[in-house]
Amino acid sequence: MRRVYGFHGGIHPAENKHQSLGSKIQQAGIPQQLILPLSQHIGAPARPVVAVGDRVLKGQMIAEPVGHVSVPLHAPSSGHISAIEERPIPHPSGFPAPCIVIDCDGEDAWAPLQGVANYRDCEATELLELIRSAGIAGMGGAGFPTAVKLAGKSGQSVKTLIINGTECEPYITADDILMRERADDIVAGIAILQHILQPQETLLGVEDNKPEAIAALQAAAAGSAIEVVTFPTKYPSGGEKQLIEILTGLQVPSGGLPGDLGIVCQNVGTAVAVRDAICHGRPLISRITTVTGNAVDHPQNFEVLLGTPMQYLLDLAGLHPERCERLVMGGPMMGFTVTTAEAPVVKTTNCILAPTPEELPPPPPAQPCIRCGLCAEACPASLLPQQLFWFAQGKEFEKLEQHNLFDCIECGACSWVCPSHIPLVQYYRASKADILQQRREHAKSEQARLRFEARQARLAQEEEEREAKRAARKAAAEKRAALAEQGGEEDPIQAAIERAKAKKAAQQAGDGTAATPVKASPEVALRQKLAKSEQRLAQSIAAGEDAKIVSALEATVQRLKDKLAEAEAAATESGTD
Amino acid sequence: MALMRVSSPHAHGRYSTGMVMRQVLLATVPGVFVLTLFFGFGTLVNVLWACLVGLACESVALLLRGRSLAFYLKDCSALVTCVLLGIALPPYAPWWLIAVGVAASILMAKQLYGGLGYNPFNPAMVGYVVLLISFPVQMTAWTPPRGLGEVPGLWEALQACFLPARYDAVTMATPLDVLRQNQGLLLEDLWAQTPQFGRWAGIGWEWVNLAFLAGGLWLLYRRIFTWHAPVAMLASLALMAALFYDGGSSSSGGSPLFHLLSGATMFGAFFIITDPVSSAVSVRGRLVFGALIGVLVYLIRVWGNYPDAVAFAVLIANFAAPFIDHYTQPRVYGHGKSGGTG
Secondary structure, eight states, X not given: OOOOOOOSOOBOOOOOOGGGGSSOOEEOOOOSEEEEESOOSSSSOOEEOSOTTOEEOBTOEEEEOOSSSOOOEEOSSOEXXXXXXXXXXXXXXXXXXXXXXXXXXXXXXXXXXXXXXXGGGSOHHHHHHHHHHTTOBOTTTTOOBHHHHHHOSTTOOOSEEEEEOOOOSSSOOHHXXXXXXXXXXXXXXXXXXXXXXXXXEEEEEEETTOHHHHHHHHHHHTTSSEEXXXXXXXXXXXXXXXXXXHHHSOOOOTTOOGGGGTEEEEEHHHHHHHHHHHHHOOOSOEEEEEEESTTBSSOEEEEEETTOBHHHHHHHTTBOGGGOSOEEESOTTTOEEESOTTSBOOTTOOEEEOOOTTTSOOOOOOOOOOOOOHHHHHOTTOOXXXXXXXXXXXXXXXXXXXXXXXXXXXXXXXXXXXXXXXXXXXXXXXXXXXXXXXXXXXXHHHHHHHHHHHHHHHHHHHHHHHHHHHHHHHHHHHHHHHHHHHHOOSOHHHHHHHHHHHHHHHHHHHTTTOOSOOOSOHHHHHHHHHHHHHHHHHHHHHHTOOHHHHHHHHHHHHHHHHHHHHHHHHHHHHTOO | OOOOOOOSOOOOOSOOHHHHHHHHHHHTHHHHHHHHHHHOTHHHHHHHHHHHHHHHHHHHHHHHTTOOHHHHHTTOHHHHHHHHHHHHSOTTOOHHHHHHHHHIIIIIIIGGXXXXXXXXXXXXXXXXXXXXXXXXXXXXXXXXXXXXXXXXXHHHHHHHHHOGGGOOOOOOOOHHHHHHTOOSOOHHHHHHHOTTBOSSSBTTHHHHHHHHHHHHXXXXXXXXXXXXXXXXXXXXXXXXXHHTOGGGOTTOOOOHHHHHTSTTHHHIIIIITTOTTTSOOSHHHHHHHHHHHHHHHHHHHXXXXXXXXXXXXXXXXXXXXXXXXXXXXXXXXXXXXXXOOO
């Protein structure tokens, strides 16, 4: 027997799993309409590649992935695209989101599929591409694109492949029944994952409250390199971090990923989806979903097409709407309420829970925290929930981060044990959102600050350069003055007078030809004028103009030449530039 | 079908604050019973009168603060405070003494700080200390236990409480007093010469302590609190007593067993320092908190000037609780451990 480890905290809520395990997996059939949200996974939403009115075949891609962390979407049945618009989707926010709506024709006609004859002949990258193009995202609940998770960071080798068959949430039995009825498919899927990852060991973790599933898996895995590991039932042992600690005794570093420990975790449902995609070329278009709760007459598991409205499934299970006050997607610990049964089943819908108010009563008003510490005993992350609550109330974000709020996995164990009925998890979620918002704003203002500082620095540098030039000029002038004094050839006052005279003369000379003020020194202006006059003279000679004009121009040129010579002589004598 | 929007989790465990408090009340029954057995109906009258006054104080405070009476009274926290204070006070205390203590507990130590959950100090101990400082004569008047003197009946108990001028109770030094005032006798001789001492500690007191220990163990079994603070307190108290036992000489502070079964040791360990609101929160924090109280109890008992030390020790440790919390945060998952075993 392999040694299994414990993890801190945890709780034992009523399991309520037997209700939905009375019958085998039922085919839910084809509803009239399928509603497919473009975002059923973590990452960028897919982009539609069909238009309203198009006919699509079962398994045909209807939306393509955008970027690396994204997956495509396929038509779960044949029919016509009747709309691409916002519809209610199962999401904690309750906001509608863009969906592709298919009106099914009932023919369920498949697009041509092509599986891989022998995956062992394929490269890992080739298989990963197939997994990605089959639209597979984690089926356990988070919905992270499976190909991305399998690819990992480059350079990390995988030591342990962990397959999660824990399903610790009360009520949910989708994985349990899958393991009971399709253990061979799971093992086949795991074999493909092993081929891709080449792990040293493969552990399939199952809680000991599923003896039938364990027996089926052990039979299917006999002779393979898969080790079925069972461990005591405790919520939340199915959390990725907790399962890793149970099976290996290692803790994923805070802020890190299992890959940092050489571990990859995949859900049993994902393994089956991988097998379907590789062996049969079948994209992810259906899943097993538990429909349970006392408000339905026949709690059971369905194999259901993605996009099937929840109402359709609830009707199949015999819902009594008058008994149902809340509808939960997922389990009673981490699931979220959906506000309309029109919302569809998506890739992550492992359970639809329709409890009666007696079964899961509405939360009573919260009483003050008495710091009893039951929450700290229950916390699987070893946090101090009562302290976090105190700081969350006071919006002390720094203290919250210091007490490691972001290591909270929102499992709900603290709220479950709280004798004062405080919705602790809600406080933590809100605080996390506030802190992330603050970080974003901080990053923005930091950028603005950097920009401002860069500008200030540039201006200061320019000013410095100007100052340096000014100082250099001043020094040069002083040096010249000193030289002139040493030379003693000319009186500086006399030189200034000479310069003024030359300037005046130059101005007078320029009067006839140009009204432009003389900005540069007199010689330069004179030279320009001379060049112009010479040009004019050459033009008039070439044009064969009147001799009088030519001679007048010649005289002007001669006069300018004289003046220039005079000015240049003056300039060299006075020493000015 | 109108569907609610509620945040997860949707399921809830069986605990409730009112239930926790009611179990604490229930767990005091053996202790109160043994107290009544040895000292008569005084403690029972204390407790009942304290509860009446306490509920009145709590109600007035809640009304003044505009809070719902029904919602806040049903948590039973005021009753717990009053019962604990009533047990801690000497039996046959006059009605006004109890009323002043309860008012200090409920109005000052609890409601002025914001009510249940916000009080930094243990309310019952604040009430006790206010009385001990203000009315030392009444607060040190313990009657002799059954076997050393006549134990008053119910009628006398009521008279002592409500018509104190007409009743003159016989008082006697408690074993802790006797030991502290010991002048030059070996422990063995002191034991032989003083009638107050019983088999392990004082007559009556040893059984009272054992009864509170039983109540406390039951609460532990019911998982109302964890073992850390009580065990740490008892261990550090016993360790201090062992260190300064001095072979039973005339300057001995008393044996570990004597200290464990004397005065308010067990009552304090299981009913006072386990008040979650005013204690440290983490596991290590509660160990430090309990150990600190154990040491302080011994110091005050042996070298201090008060008959028993639990109240002062608890209040001093309450001061230190936030500080202890700051330095005893548990190691969070994924922090500072890589590759180790769980």
